[in-house]
Amino acid sequence: MIVIAVISMKGGVGKTSATANIAAALAKQLGQGAVGVIDLDPQNSLRLHFGQSNAVTTGLSSQSVQGVGWREVMYQSEYGVDCVPYGDVTESGREAFEALLEEQPDFVYQQILHAGLSEKRVVLIDTPPGPSVYLRQATNCADLAIAVLLADGGSYATIPAMEAWLAEVQAERPDFQSLYLFNQVDGMNTLGLDVIEVVRSHLGKRVIKNVIHSDEAVAEALAFQQPVSIYAPHSQSTRDLDNIAKQLALYLAQ
Numbered sequence: 001m002i003v004i005a006v007i008s009m010k011g012g013v014g015k016t017s018a019t020a021n022i023a024a025a026l027a028k029q030l031g032q033g034a035v036g037v038i039d040l041d042p043q044n045s046l047r048l049h050f051g052q053s054n055a056v057t058t059g060l061s062s063q064s065v066q067g068v069g070w071r072e073v074m075y076q077s078e079y080g081v082d083c084v085p086y087g088d089v090t091e092s093g094r095e096a097f098e099a100l101l102e103e104q105p106d107f108v109y110q111q112i113l114h115a116g117l118s119e120k121r122v123v124l125i126d127t128p129p130g131p132s133v134y135l136r137q138a139t140n141c142a143d144l145a146i147a148v149l150l151a152d153g154g155s156y157a158t159i160p161a162m163e164a165w166l167a168e169v170q171a172e173r174p175d176f177q178s179l180y181l182f183n184q185v186d187g188m189n190t191l192g193l194d195v196i197e198v199v200r201s202h203l204g205k206r207v208i209k210n211v212i213h214s215d216e217a218v219a220e221a222l223a224f225q226q227p228v229s230i231y232a233p234h235s236q237s238t239r240d241l242d243n244i245a246k247q248l249a250l251y252l253a254q
Protein backbone atom coordinates (compact mmCIF):
# COMPACT_ATOMS: atom_id res chain seq x y z
CA MET A 1 0.00 0.00 0.00
CA ILE A 2 1.10 3.50 -0.87
CA VAL A 3 -0.53 6.41 0.95
CA ILE A 4 -0.79 9.73 -0.89
CA ALA A 5 -1.78 12.89 1.01
CA VAL A 6 -3.31 15.64 -1.14
CA ILE A 7 -2.49 18.95 0.51
CA SER A 8 -2.24 22.72 0.05
CA MET A 9 -1.66 25.83 2.08
CA LYS A 10 -4.46 27.70 0.26
CA GLY A 11 -8.14 26.81 0.14
CA GLY A 12 -10.14 26.19 -2.99
CA VAL A 13 -7.23 25.15 -5.21
CA GLY A 14 -8.87 21.82 -6.10
CA LYS A 15 -7.56 19.29 -3.54
CA THR A 16 -10.85 17.47 -3.18
CA SER A 17 -11.52 17.38 -6.92
CA ALA A 18 -7.95 16.24 -7.59
CA THR A 19 -8.14 13.53 -4.89
CA ALA A 20 -11.38 12.12 -6.29
CA ASN A 21 -10.44 12.36 -9.94
CA ILE A 22 -6.89 11.03 -9.56
CA ALA A 23 -8.29 8.13 -7.50
CA ALA A 24 -10.81 7.31 -10.23
CA ALA A 25 -8.14 7.58 -12.93
CA LEU A 26 -5.83 5.29 -10.93
CA ALA A 27 -8.68 2.81 -10.42
CA LYS A 28 -9.09 2.60 -14.22
CA GLN A 29 -5.44 1.56 -14.45
CA LEU A 30 -5.03 -0.54 -11.33
CA GLY A 31 -8.46 -2.19 -11.30
CA GLN A 32 -11.64 -2.28 -9.24
CA GLY A 33 -11.01 -2.13 -5.50
CA ALA A 34 -7.31 -1.23 -5.80
CA VAL A 35 -7.82 2.37 -4.73
CA GLY A 36 -9.26 3.87 -1.55
CA VAL A 37 -9.86 7.48 -0.55
CA ILE A 38 -10.18 8.98 2.92
CA ASP A 39 -11.81 12.34 3.60
CA LEU A 40 -9.95 14.04 6.45
CA ASP A 41 -11.76 17.36 5.91
CA PRO A 42 -14.76 18.37 8.05
CA GLN A 43 -16.37 19.81 4.89
CA ASN A 44 -17.20 16.13 4.15
CA SER A 45 -17.40 16.76 0.40
CA LEU A 46 -15.14 14.05 -1.06
CA ARG A 47 -17.98 11.50 -0.95
CA LEU A 48 -20.05 13.70 -3.28
CA HIS A 49 -17.64 12.89 -6.11
CA PHE A 50 -18.50 9.20 -5.70
CA GLY A 51 -22.28 9.44 -5.62
CA GLN A 52 -22.83 8.65 -1.95
CA SER A 53 -26.39 9.50 -0.93
CA ASN A 54 -26.90 12.62 1.19
CA ALA A 55 -29.02 10.45 3.47
CA VAL A 56 -25.83 8.79 4.76
CA THR A 57 -24.50 10.94 7.58
CA THR A 58 -22.05 8.63 9.32
CA GLY A 59 -18.35 8.78 8.69
CA LEU A 60 -14.91 8.38 10.18
CA SER A 61 -15.25 11.30 12.62
CA SER A 62 -18.20 9.95 14.61
CA GLN A 63 -16.94 6.36 14.33
CA SER A 64 -13.58 7.37 15.75
CA VAL A 65 -15.09 9.27 18.68
CA GLN A 66 -17.26 6.25 19.48
CA GLY A 67 -14.20 4.00 19.35
CA VAL A 68 -15.48 2.08 16.33
CA GLY A 69 -13.32 1.27 13.28
CA TRP A 70 -13.76 2.79 9.84
CA ARG A 71 -14.58 -0.37 7.90
CA GLU A 72 -18.33 -0.11 8.28
CA VAL A 73 -18.49 3.47 7.01
CA MET A 74 -16.39 2.69 3.92
CA TYR A 75 -18.54 3.28 0.84
CA GLN A 76 -17.93 1.04 -2.19
CA SER A 77 -18.60 3.37 -5.10
CA GLU A 78 -19.48 2.10 -8.55
CA TYR A 79 -16.35 3.81 -9.90
CA GLY A 80 -13.85 1.29 -8.55
CA VAL A 81 -12.86 3.50 -5.61
CA ASP A 82 -13.76 2.81 -1.97
CA CYS A 83 -14.42 6.00 -0.02
CA VAL A 84 -14.28 6.64 3.73
CA PRO A 85 -16.26 9.88 4.26
CA TYR A 86 -15.59 12.31 7.10
CA GLY A 87 -19.29 12.25 8.00
CA ASP A 88 -21.63 14.84 9.45
CA VAL A 89 -20.56 15.92 12.88
CA THR A 90 -21.63 18.42 15.53
CA GLU A 91 -19.20 21.10 16.69
CA SER A 92 -18.51 19.20 19.90
CA GLY A 93 -18.10 15.95 17.95
CA ARG A 94 -15.53 17.60 15.69
CA GLU A 95 -13.65 18.96 18.70
CA ALA A 96 -13.64 15.53 20.32
CA PHE A 97 -12.31 13.94 17.14
CA GLU A 98 -9.60 16.59 16.74
CA ALA A 99 -8.57 16.11 20.39
CA LEU A 100 -8.21 12.39 19.71
CA LEU A 101 -6.05 13.14 16.66
CA GLU A 102 -3.88 15.47 18.76
CA GLU A 103 -3.37 12.72 21.35
CA GLN A 104 -2.56 9.92 18.90
CA PRO A 105 -0.33 11.10 16.04
CA ASP A 106 -0.58 7.73 14.25
CA PHE A 107 -4.37 7.38 14.67
CA VAL A 108 -5.18 7.62 10.95
CA TYR A 109 -2.47 5.13 10.04
CA GLN A 110 -3.81 2.66 12.63
CA GLN A 111 -7.32 3.06 11.26
CA ILE A 112 -6.08 2.46 7.70
CA LEU A 113 -4.57 -0.84 8.86
CA HIS A 114 -7.65 -1.90 10.83
CA ALA A 115 -10.15 -0.97 8.12
CA GLY A 116 -8.41 -3.25 5.61
CA LEU A 117 -7.33 -0.29 3.50
CA SER A 118 -3.78 -1.60 3.63
CA GLU A 119 -4.89 -4.27 1.12
CA LYS A 120 -5.34 -1.49 -1.44
CA ARG A 121 -2.56 -0.57 -3.85
CA VAL A 122 -3.12 3.14 -3.23
CA VAL A 123 -4.92 5.17 -0.57
CA LEU A 124 -5.39 8.91 -1.16
CA ILE A 125 -6.18 11.26 1.72
CA ASP A 126 -7.94 14.59 1.18
CA THR A 127 -7.10 17.31 3.70
CA PRO A 128 -8.34 20.79 4.63
CA PRO A 129 -6.20 23.79 3.56
CA GLY A 130 -3.23 24.91 5.65
CA PRO A 131 -1.58 23.48 8.75
CA SER A 132 -3.96 21.46 10.94
CA VAL A 133 -4.14 18.29 12.98
CA TYR A 134 -5.57 16.66 9.84
CA LEU A 135 -2.59 17.66 7.70
CA ARG A 136 -0.25 16.34 10.40
CA GLN A 137 -2.06 12.98 10.55
CA ALA A 138 -2.05 12.71 6.75
CA THR A 139 1.63 13.55 6.34
CA ASN A 140 2.49 11.27 9.29
CA CYS A 141 1.27 8.25 7.38
CA ALA A 142 1.86 9.32 3.76
CA ASP A 143 4.58 7.91 1.55
CA LEU A 144 3.97 10.76 -0.87
CA ALA A 145 2.36 14.19 -0.59
CA ILE A 146 0.91 15.92 -3.62
CA ALA A 147 0.74 19.67 -3.02
CA VAL A 148 -1.86 21.26 -5.28
CA LEU A 149 -1.16 24.75 -6.64
CA LEU A 150 -2.95 27.21 -8.87
CA ALA A 151 -0.77 28.88 -11.50
CA ASP A 152 -0.95 32.28 -9.83
CA GLY A 153 0.94 34.56 -7.47
CA GLY A 154 -1.19 33.55 -4.49
CA SER A 155 -0.26 29.88 -4.72
CA TYR A 156 3.35 30.74 -5.60
CA ALA A 157 3.62 32.72 -2.37
CA THR A 158 2.64 29.65 -0.33
CA ILE A 159 5.50 27.48 -1.62
CA PRO A 160 8.06 28.49 1.08
CA ALA A 161 5.62 27.60 3.88
CA MET A 162 4.79 24.33 2.14
CA GLU A 163 8.47 23.52 1.64
CA ALA A 164 9.17 24.20 5.32
CA TRP A 165 6.34 21.85 6.33
CA LEU A 166 7.54 19.14 3.94
CA ALA A 167 11.13 19.49 5.13
CA GLU A 168 10.00 18.92 8.73
CA VAL A 169 8.19 15.74 7.75
CA GLN A 170 11.15 14.53 5.70
CA ALA A 171 13.56 15.20 8.56
CA GLU A 172 11.60 12.66 10.62
CA ARG A 173 10.93 10.23 7.78
CA PRO A 174 13.63 10.28 5.08
CA ASP A 175 11.58 8.05 2.71
CA PHE A 176 8.75 10.59 2.56
CA GLN A 177 8.49 12.26 -0.84
CA SER A 178 6.53 15.18 -2.21
CA LEU A 179 5.37 16.42 -5.59
CA TYR A 180 3.60 19.58 -6.77
CA LEU A 181 0.60 19.53 -9.10
CA PHE A 182 -0.79 22.55 -10.94
CA ASN A 183 -4.58 22.60 -11.24
CA GLN A 184 -7.06 24.79 -13.13
CA VAL A 185 -4.40 25.84 -15.64
CA ASP A 186 -5.54 28.14 -18.43
CA GLY A 187 -3.31 27.61 -21.48
CA MET A 188 -4.08 31.17 -22.67
CA ASN A 189 -2.93 32.83 -19.45
CA THR A 190 0.72 33.72 -20.06
CA LEU A 191 1.29 34.94 -16.50
CA GLY A 192 0.05 31.58 -15.21
CA LEU A 193 2.30 29.66 -17.60
CA ASP A 194 5.23 31.82 -16.45
CA VAL A 195 4.49 30.90 -12.82
CA ILE A 196 4.61 27.20 -13.76
CA GLU A 197 7.96 27.67 -15.53
CA VAL A 198 9.48 29.50 -12.55
CA VAL A 199 8.31 26.79 -10.14
CA ARG A 200 9.63 24.07 -12.47
CA SER A 201 13.01 25.80 -12.66
CA HIS A 202 13.25 25.74 -8.85
CA LEU A 203 11.69 22.38 -8.06
CA GLY A 204 12.50 20.40 -11.22
CA LYS A 205 11.07 16.89 -11.28
CA ARG A 206 9.10 17.49 -8.11
CA VAL A 207 6.57 19.30 -10.30
CA ILE A 208 4.30 16.71 -11.98
CA LYS A 209 4.81 17.00 -15.75
CA ASN A 210 1.12 17.12 -16.64
CA VAL A 211 -1.11 19.85 -15.27
CA ILE A 212 -4.89 19.66 -14.84
CA HIS A 213 -6.33 22.29 -17.13
CA SER A 214 -9.21 24.50 -16.16
CA ASP A 215 -12.20 22.59 -17.45
CA GLU A 216 -15.90 23.14 -16.80
CA ALA A 217 -16.36 19.36 -16.89
CA VAL A 218 -14.65 19.13 -13.46
CA ALA A 219 -17.33 21.24 -11.76
CA GLU A 220 -20.13 19.69 -13.83
CA ALA A 221 -19.00 16.17 -12.89
CA LEU A 222 -19.33 17.09 -9.22
CA ALA A 223 -22.87 18.37 -9.84
CA PHE A 224 -23.61 14.88 -11.22
CA GLN A 225 -21.73 13.27 -8.32
CA GLN A 226 -19.33 11.42 -10.62
CA PRO A 227 -15.59 11.41 -11.26
CA VAL A 228 -14.86 13.53 -14.34
CA SER A 229 -13.49 10.51 -16.22
CA ILE A 230 -16.97 8.96 -16.04
CA TYR A 231 -18.95 12.16 -16.63
CA ALA A 232 -16.80 13.44 -19.51
CA PRO A 233 -14.46 10.68 -20.73
CA HIS A 234 -13.24 12.72 -23.71
CA SER A 235 -12.63 16.00 -21.88
CA GLN A 236 -9.30 17.76 -21.54
CA SER A 237 -9.28 17.19 -17.77
CA THR A 238 -9.84 13.43 -18.22
CA ARG A 239 -6.85 13.30 -20.60
CA ASP A 240 -4.79 15.25 -18.04
CA LEU A 241 -5.85 12.99 -15.19
CA ASP A 242 -5.15 9.81 -17.18
CA ASN A 243 -1.62 11.07 -17.86
CA ILE A 244 -1.10 12.00 -14.22
CA ALA A 245 -2.39 8.58 -13.10
CA LYS A 246 0.03 6.90 -15.55
CA GLN A 247 2.93 8.85 -14.09
CA LEU A 248 1.83 8.00 -10.55
CA ALA A 249 1.39 4.33 -11.43
CA LEU A 250 4.98 4.30 -12.75
CA TYR A 251 6.12 6.07 -9.62
CA LEU A 252 4.28 3.53 -7.46
CA ALA A 253 5.84 0.64 -9.35
CA GLN A 254 9.39 1.82 -8.49
Ligand SMILES: Nc1ncnc2c1ncn2[C@@H]1O[C@H](COP(=O)(O)OP(=O)(O)OP(=O)(O)O)[C@@H](O)[C@H]1O
Nearest residue numbers: 011012013014015016017129184213214215218219
Ligand atom coordinates in the same frame (compact mmCIF):
# COMPACT_ATOMS: atom_id res chain seq x y z
N1 LIG B 1 -9.44 21.66 -13.11
C1 LIG B 1 -10.52 22.36 -12.75
N2 LIG B 1 -11.22 23.06 -13.68
C2 LIG B 1 -12.31 23.76 -13.33
N3 LIG B 1 -12.79 23.85 -12.08
C3 LIG B 1 -12.13 23.18 -11.12
C4 LIG B 1 -10.97 22.40 -11.39
N4 LIG B 1 -10.54 21.86 -10.22
C5 LIG B 1 -11.40 22.27 -9.27
N5 LIG B 1 -12.35 23.06 -9.79
C6 LIG B 1 -13.44 23.72 -9.07
O1 LIG B 1 -12.85 24.58 -8.07
C7 LIG B 1 -13.65 24.59 -6.90
C8 LIG B 1 -12.82 24.19 -5.70
O2 LIG B 1 -12.43 22.84 -5.86
P1 LIG B 1 -12.21 21.88 -4.61
O3 LIG B 1 -13.39 21.89 -3.71
O4 LIG B 1 -11.76 20.58 -5.16
O5 LIG B 1 -11.01 22.64 -3.92
P2 LIG B 1 -10.34 22.34 -2.49
O6 LIG B 1 -8.91 22.71 -2.59
O7 LIG B 1 -10.66 20.96 -2.07
O8 LIG B 1 -11.12 23.38 -1.56
P3 LIG B 1 -11.01 23.45 0.05
O9 LIG B 1 -9.71 24.12 0.35
O10 LIG B 1 -12.22 24.27 0.45
O11 LIG B 1 -11.07 22.03 0.55
C9 LIG B 1 -14.82 23.63 -7.16
O12 LIG B 1 -15.93 24.37 -7.59
C10 LIG B 1 -14.30 22.74 -8.28
O13 LIG B 1 -15.36 22.23 -9.08
Ligand SMILES: [Mg+2]
Nearest residue numbers: 015016041127
Ligand atom coordinates in the same frame (compact mmCIF):
# COMPACT_ATOMS: atom_id res chain seq x y z
MG1 LIG C 1 -11.46 20.28 -0.30
